[in-house]
């Protein structure tokens with residue numbers, strides 16, 4: 074188990090410990106009347122709720138979350154490679170409820186920012202003083218002809234973890250040795266920039282160890298991608314002859330524009346057609362529907378925010394964090410969502426206490442598993458700033474794994490990534506029991 078110091082180091086953003094003491098017992102908080110509603114009990118929303126209720130037990134904190142069990146996307150790729158069980162990705166809301174947080178397992182269908190209410194699927198309107206939206210992503214199905222929620226039952230995306238993750242694994246297990254797996258990757262921005270390439274390694278690891286005559290063909294809308302040198306080295310070192318990576322180039326546009334679920338066929342923008350035995354379509358994405366319904370999203374489907382505190386740039390009284398926010402240059406990751414959640418909790422507490430806002434500092438690190446004991450990472454710290462008059466999160470001290478690193482370094486990355494998983498589940502779900510290893 075990691076100790077508290079290691080826990081804090083892996084999550085970063087210790088703004089609360091610096092300023093928290095001045096909020097406790099502050100007059101506005103002592104009254105305890107404020108109602109904070111958080112839509113989305115995931116990496117971002119869970120973090121905000123836990124910190125608010127821990128720091129200010131009098132606050133009325135409600136999470137609206139459509140699922141009663143959270144299945145983490147982060148580390149879900151490990152499941153395909155056999156490095157994690159599905160059960161070890163699942164987390165309940167018991168820990169948050171134990172703190173006194175109200176968790177409503179309902180879908181938020183609308184927000185009225187003028188009346189400060191959130192409408193629930195059952196019709197009830199929930200009043201709030203401050204609203205935090207952390208609904209993650211939804212899919213832009215219209216971007217790929219033939220793809221839809223129904224088609225995803227045949228060609229799974231597995232980009233929201235849960236039944237889709239199990240479906241993709243089941244299809245891989247049912248496939249004959251010698252079959253072709255196709256993965257389609259969208260253009261930026263999307264949830265977890267290195268995620269498709271980690272998934273490629275994990276699927277290829279499964280094929281290598283169970284169905285060695287099979288292939289994984291990747292059609293990618295991009296020309297380059299996160300941690301590319303280290304990933305490409307791993308594709309050669311571990312999965313040569315299995316992974317066939319097709320990045321878009323001057324001649325070929327490998328963006329997938331059409332799929333035929335019945336024929337299990339995909340077609341790229343430059344006309345390449347291929348049939349697979351298993352087709353994993355990762356479609357283009359937008360902010361979660363509720364953030365769009367609340368008026369927080371711009372024309373591109375993502376929510377602009379103020380870098381100082383992730384307050385919506387479009388609607389007063391609402392913070393938007395996690396994947397739904399467009400937070401250049403911070404990537405869409407659970408680590409980012411957790412770090413943003415910490416700052417938002419601090420911002421809300423400071424405002425309620427009539428204290429100065431906290432100087433925000435955010436952090437991200439993303440680990441990707443390539444093969445047993447071999448992980449790479451990328452990350453940076455971020456502070457609010459601007460470029461050419463546009464608000465921006467300015468990266469500091471960026472780092473990224475390179476090709477040709479030592480096995481010891483890669484093993485250390487792997488252990489760090491597992492410890493981080495344990496730490497973020499404790500931070501977002503008040504649950505210290507998340508397994509660090511396979512489970």
Ligand SMILES: Cc1cc2nc3c(=O)[nH]c(=O)nc-3n(C[C@H](O)[C@H](O)[C@H](O)COP(=O)(O)OP(=O)(O)OC[C@H]3O[C@@H](n4cnc5c(N)ncnc54)[C@H](O)[C@@H]3O)c2cc1C
Pocket residue numbers: 112113114115116117118137138139140143145146147148149150179180181182207208209210231232233264265268272361362363394395396397405406407408409410438439440441
């Ligand atoms: C395959 C894969 C691998 C990944 N690996 C990593 C990794 O290694 N490291 C990393 O940092 N990140 C990783 N990520 C990214 C990470 O999962 C997301 O960035 C993170 O979960 C975002 O947090 P969030 O709070 O914005 O959204 P989520 O964690 O998705 O939480 C959103 C919650 O909101 C709920 N919700 C949505 N709309 C409503 C509504 N209207 N009403 C009620 N509830 C609603 C959803 O049910 C969900 O529980 C990975 C993603 C994928 C797909």
